[in-house]
Amino acid sequence: MDFRNQIRKMSDDVGRMAREVADTSKKAxxxxxxxxMIRTCQDSLHMIYEEIGARYYVENRCSPAQQxxxxxxxxxxxxxxIDVLKSELAMLDNAxxxxxxxxxxxxxxxxxxxxxxxxAAYGKARAEAEAAEVARQAxxxxxxxxxxxxxSADDVPxxxxxxxxxxxxxxxxxx
Numbered sequence: 001m002d003f004r005n006q007i008r009k010m011s012d013d014v015g016r017m018a019r020e021v022a023d024t025s026k027k028a029x030x031x032x033x034x035x036x037m038i039r040t041c042q043d044s045l046h047m048i049y050e051e052i053g054a055r056y057y058v059e060n061r062c063s064p065a066q067q068x069x070x071x072x073x074x075x076x077x078x079x080x081x082i083d084v085l086k087s088e089l090a091m092l093d094n095a096x097x098x099x100x101x102x103x104x105x106x107x108x109x110x111x112x113x114x115x116x117x118x119x120a121a122y123g124k125a126r127a128e129a130e131a132a133e134v135a136r137q138a139x140x141x142x143x144x145x146x147x148x149x150x151x152s153a154d155d156v157p158x159x160x161x162x163x164x165x166x167x168x169x170x171x172x173x174x175x
Contacts, residue, residue: 096121 057075064072083097090097096105096119103114110122
């Protein structure tokens with residue numbers, strides 16, 4: 001009997017531990033769920049704050065309250081820097097930025113897909129590529145002309161030497 005009692009006790013202990021682990025896991029999952037909900041609410045609150053700030057900035061950027069002037073200037077500087085960086089990125093991607101809405105436009109797009117504004121750079125890349133090809137061809141022709149001129153310049157001294165020899169031979173014959 002003693003052996004059976006020990007087995008039951010061990011079985012009860014294992015069951016109790018399993019329940020404790022399950023309860024602890026449930027509590028940990030509940031804590032994680034509540035933390036996630038808190039984070040979601042905080043993110044939503046920050047988005048609302050950002051929207052309030054953005055609207056206030058847009059409405060008051062021309063005449064901000066004195067206490068906000070420095071922040072407004074920093075925001076304006078950052079907006080300009082972002083625009084420059086977006087343009088630089090677009091150039092690296094062989095694209096441009098829509099002046100109306102700020103969307104990225106491919107050089108092959110005639111109109112902005114976001115707002116419908118006409119793309120001023122449409123066809124410009126093709127014209128630039130054709131101009132570059134004409135310039136390369138002109139440079140190649142100029143290089144060939146220089147080589148031909150250099151070669152004919154090398155031939156002229158040789159012809160002059162022949163003339164000098166003939167003149168020298170004539171002068172020897174007349175003497």
